[in-house]
Amino acid sequence: MNEHDHDDQHDHAHEPSDPEAARLALRAEALEALLVERGVVRRESIDAIVARYENEIGPLNGAKLVARAWSDPEFKRRLLADARAAIAELSLPVGDTATPIVVVENTPGVHNVVVCTLCSCYPSSLLGLPPRWYKSPPYRARVVREPRAVLRELGLELPETTEVRVWDSSAELRYLVLPERPLGSEEASEAELVELVSRDSLIGVAPAGAPRER
Amino acid sequence: MSADPLGALGPKAPPRKNGELQFDELWESRVFGLTMSLHEAGAFAWGEFQAELIASIGAWEREYGASEARSDARPRGAGRAAPSPTSGAGFHYWARWLEAFERLAARKGLLESTALDARAAELAARPAGWDHPKR
Numbered sequence: 001m002n003e004h005d006h007d008d009q010h011d012h013a014h015e016p017s018d019p020e021a022a023r024l025a026l027r028a029e030a031l032e033a034l035l036v037e038r039g040v041v042r043r044e045s046i047d048a049i050v051a052r053y054e055n056e057i058g059p060l061n062g063a064k065l066v067a068r069a070w071s072d073p074e075f076k077r078r079l080l081a082d083a084r085a086a087i088a089e090l091s092l093p094v095g096d097t098a099t100p101i102v103v104v105e106n107t108p109g110v111h112n113v114v115v116c117t118l119c120s121c122y123p124s125s126l127l128g129l130p131p132r133w134y135k136s137p138p139y140r141a142r143v144v145r146e147p148r149a150v151l152r153e154l155g156l157e158l159p160e161t162t163e164v165r166v167w168d169s170s171a172e173l174r175y176l177v178l179p180e181r182p183l184g185s186e187e188a189s190e191a192e193l194v195e196l197v198s199r200d201s202l203i204g205v206a207p208a209g210a211p212r213e214r
Numbered sequence: 215m216s217a218d219p220l221g222a223l224g225p226k227a228p229p230r231k232n233g234e235l236q237f238d239e240l241w242e243s244r245v246f247g248l249t250m251s252l253h254e255a256g257a258f259a260w261g262e263f264q265a266e267l268i269a270s271i272g273a274w275e276r277e278y279g280a281s282e283a284r285s286d287a288r289p290r291g292a293g294r295a296a297p298s299p300t301s302g303a304g305f306h307y308w309a310r311w312l313e314a315f316e317r318l319a320a321r322k323g324l325l326e327s328t329a330l331d332a333r334a335a336e337l338a339a340r341p342a343g344w345d346h347p348k349r
Binding site: 021022023024025026027028029030031032033034035038040041042045046047049050053054099118119120121129132135136137171 | 239240241242243244245246247248250251252254255257260261264267268271272275305306307308309312315316319324325329330333334336337338
């Protein structure tokens, strides 16, 4: 967040064509200014948190966790039994670690997908902030009722024989999907495996990627 | 931050520090940081904010979004297709977040809504170009 961004944003917010966008921007600006003046919050701490979530905490953490689980069966066992303890073994730059996380494993017969039906609960400590679509009303409402159709629309066709389990996140409990290890990745190193784990595969709306040709 | 320079790589791009830019507007990131900062300082429990967020999102969906968002609702027109799982047209997540935070701040005695209204009106009255001082 630098001064240049500031200028751009002000220009944008003052576009008369979108009064609602301008109203929201002014309200947020007023909110921050008043709380700073009253000594409730410091601008520097807001800056630091935004920078942390934009630059440090992200899906790479979840990908490292999965790559370790694929490489080390004992770690995988610990991860599925007590995710928080297993996560602590890897020194990752994670966010809030207070909220319990449960890791659910995909197998040839079971596919897991994660949603938050009421708002936007998400394992942010491992994946960063949720993508836009995860917060959208259609995804939140529909994936519970017709997960196969939603997954198909997102490009993931599952065999009829695969059981689909939908996990509804909450403030008390977050879910992370352990995707299936891609076929053909038997020779890959742990570092190479990290590259195969996309954010979407950790939410359960995509498979882990196939390894590159060698 | 208005464009989405990472979007071209698509959702299945290799993991990166963050999968996509989260904020379309500067104020969205400021309100997010403000909320997290106050929470980390112990001003409120996360569940208190979350309850406000759920209420704000729920109210919006009841007013505008329910039939759009739920495919089992009665379609308004014959042959109406189910909405895309990722569209959510008209839904503005960070506006709901802002509203939730305003209510929580008022309830916690941090900021009265009258003071917020007054300051926002003052800011709106700034002359054009106020943030581009002449040299």
